[in-house]
Amino acid sequence: MIFNLKDLTRRFAAEKALQESENRYRTIFENTSVAILISEENTIISMVNHEFEKLTAYSKQETEGKMTWKDFFVKDQIEKMESYHYTRRIDPKLAPRKYEARLIDRQGNIKEVCLTVAMIPETKKSILSLLNITELKQMRKDIQHHLEKRQAVMRDTIEAMAMTIEKRDPYTAGHQRRVADLACAIAKEMMLSEVQIEGIRMAGVIHDLGKIRVPAEILSKPDKLTEHEFAIIKDHPQIAYDILKKIDFPWPLALMILQHHERMNGSGYPQGLSGEEILLESRILSVADVIEAMAFHRPYRPALGIERALEEVYKNRGVFYDIEVVNICLKLFLEKRFEFG
Template sequence: MTRSFCTTKTSVADIPFKQIIGRPYYDIFPKTDGPLPCCTQALETAEKMEAEVGAGDATYRSRTFSIHDEQGAYLYSVHVLEDITGRKRAEEQAAKEREKFHMLFDAISDAVAIHNMEGRFLQANRSACEHFGYSQEELLQKNVADIDTPEFAAKVAERIKVLYEQGHLVAETAHLRKDGSVIPVELNARVITYDGQPAVLSVARDITERKRAEQELVESRQRAQHYLDIADVMLISLDTQGRVQMVNRKGCEMLGHPEADILGKDWFDNYLPESARNVVRRIFAQIMDGDIVPVEYFENNILTASGAELTVAWHNSLLEDETGKAGGLLSSGEDITARKQAENTIQHANRALATLGAVNRALVRATDESELLQAICNAIVGQRGYRMAWVGYVQHDAEKSVKIMACAGEYAGYLDTMRLTWAETERGMGPSGRAIRSGKPQLCQDMACDPLYLPWRDEALKRGYAASLALPLLGADQAVFGILNVYSGEVKAFVASEVALLEEMADDLAFGVRTLNVRRERDLALEQGQRHFARLHKSMEDTVQAIANMVEMRDPYTAGHQGRVAGLAAAIARQMGLPEDRIHGIHLAGVVHDLGKIQVPAEILSKPGKISSIEHSLIKAHPQAGFDILKDIEFPWPIAQMVLQHHERLDGSGYPQGLKGEQIILEARILNVADVVEAISSHRPYRPGLGVDAALEEITRQCGTHYDAAVVNACLALFREQHYKFQPASF
């Protein structure tokens, strides 16, 4: 039973204290069917007992011990009940929170760990264990330095120092796994309080893929930079403000600046000549504002470190952001300075060539000296770039004056103000006077700055003249008889190649003047020469015909054979489309093709019966004999070769050389067919004529074997389509 009750309350279970004394405690609080087990055990064992007791929603801690007398006899028990409901609930909530924390902790995909300020691991999630390849028990035995590669392990103390000072740290490091492999990670660490002590919470993210991607990006950029640097053109990128964002090696070379000095600089202010700066910047701004589309091809000068200017041909491409708005300009530029200079030289040379051509045409057409001089001046100013031209003749008077003979262009009174002389006076020191005295071209590339041009400067500048060239006209004795002056509206207008061509033009003009007076005599001499040549030509052909007639006089049975062969051969050649001059040569060769028979005895040529092998050999020698007679005569055509080869056959069965195919000249192949057709169709001492049909059948049968197919086809067309008939022999 309850003997006493100590509490801070005035009642327990709504029962006043006075009513509690003497009653069993388990009837009152907490209400149970009997004594609490801890009380019974304390009574039995005489030891202090402790247990938790639930009473409804409340939880109590029960502590019981027994009191005994000096003999050890039990006297009573002391039972203490402590309400621990709040603490118990707090512990349960804390357990749930810990469980939830561990669930979240382990669910994090990054490696998360807690270590003390000495680097000893205190906690690690599942991902950290998988990350390092250790079990949690193994990992908690490690120090931070144990899982870093040697390179980064040496920096652990330094990192912890930074954490002490700043409270957080983000850095890249490399972790060493249990299997020895290395993982690059991004470490995010922060100082926290853990179990009442400062500690470090670190999150390690595996950045292997990022590192690989970064490496690939670096390699890609290196390749791209390599491609940019090996390009033989300047490549630059400008942002919307015109600042240089990228330039390749060629660009640095062209500008004469290192890359570091170029990047970020304003392109227009630093690398364009002042004369082009504002225009190009305005066009760029309009492109960036979307007012105009980029000019795909553009030429302008750039300014180099040395102050020199280069002409660059640009190809431009607009850079756009993700919204399609202009984000800058990418341009490739080719140094075309040399090309432009060459083009300028070519342009000037072409101008001079055109002038030279026009002058030469005028030279050809001119029949009068005054007409020629005026035509020359007109031809010069007719070319773009020449404003005025005049010709003057040297006068050998007391003043050594120059008489204007012709002029063209924009002169408007200028020549009246010149008062030219070739004397060594102030007015004789200009290009004209010097050219007359020296006999060499004299050039003034800038009238405004040339002190020797002072007497005429103001009048020249009024009329837009800027440069002039004085060209001496030389006679046959190389003495200067006149002067040709050419004026341009451009400073430095005359390049070396142009001066050379204009000098040639002046020589042509001088020659034209010299030759005008002898042209009629030259034409007369040419006419007389042509008549003489015609007479010689006629004499040569008459001689050839006379020789042919001599051969036929020795062989009356074949009289007219050579003439008929000549006529047919010429007709075949014409049918084949050969030029008339070549046809004439073939005809002439046909007339004398049997000339070699002059060495064959007449009785063999006219023998009516079968001839012997020796006699046949003598006859077969006639092509060679004819060649030997004709070979030293200089005909305009290969007459001797035609005679030598007219019995050759395509398959090599002919004579005297056994030539084949293309070894036989075409003229001989034509004579070959004409000779066979005429011989078969005509009478011979040993047989009557077989007629044209038999002859055509023969050449058709042997076409491509003995006779050239093109020649045979032309011959057949003559007889079958054009009904060719042999004409009486004539030359």
């Protein structure tokens, strides 16, 4: 047998490089902080790392070559996961690379895991990494529960504020709730988010909160207000803002209420804002407030009716009122037959 020294040297170097590469990848495989398994085409597990042993409480000796990955997941997910498994071997792009599943450990504990799956090049094997997200998901649930509880407390607080105003001024009693209902209907039709719609509802039911500092005799005066009396009334958005501004609501309630008497052409109060300077939520409340105020009875005049109210906002759209908001409002009354409750 004739040995070619150069060929032998090259082969030896290649074998050494391959061994070093295998050692490097095995070191990474064993020392990563994520559970990893390698699955054969028939779903048998050929290799697991130490983190997988910790996650499942099964040893390498029990797992490798003896168990399938299907042994570790809840039954109602197996069919879907198996479909991904075989689809991935036909075309990896047709199966999700990352998804969540529920794993069962040796003691029967169910753990939420995030799976990341990839095919090993030029083989039918796949490598799966399993990140335990059980605590993270529980933390999210706890945070969500806390937020829901906090919002419920805020809703109760706002309702209490609304009742305080209503007890003092009977004419305000139904007004704020009707404004809130119409404003929310407009917001829904405009496809605003649920968060925005809820904020508009909350602002609507207390938008006249500032009138708590207006003398009762002015609020219920049956005659036309004097200039001085109207100036006192005009302070109510600023008063409400000052009451609410330091409360950490999940919506900009203080600003919404502060701006609900602003007008598109800058002729409103208290700041004389115009156009896009006015919050969209405030522009919606503005239209709803005018419609309700004209349609219903007031101490100083009888109800003018819904037709007069719609005529007012139509005539002044783009001048006092936002064009899109007015158009949506008209659609609600004329096409969708909106009625105040």
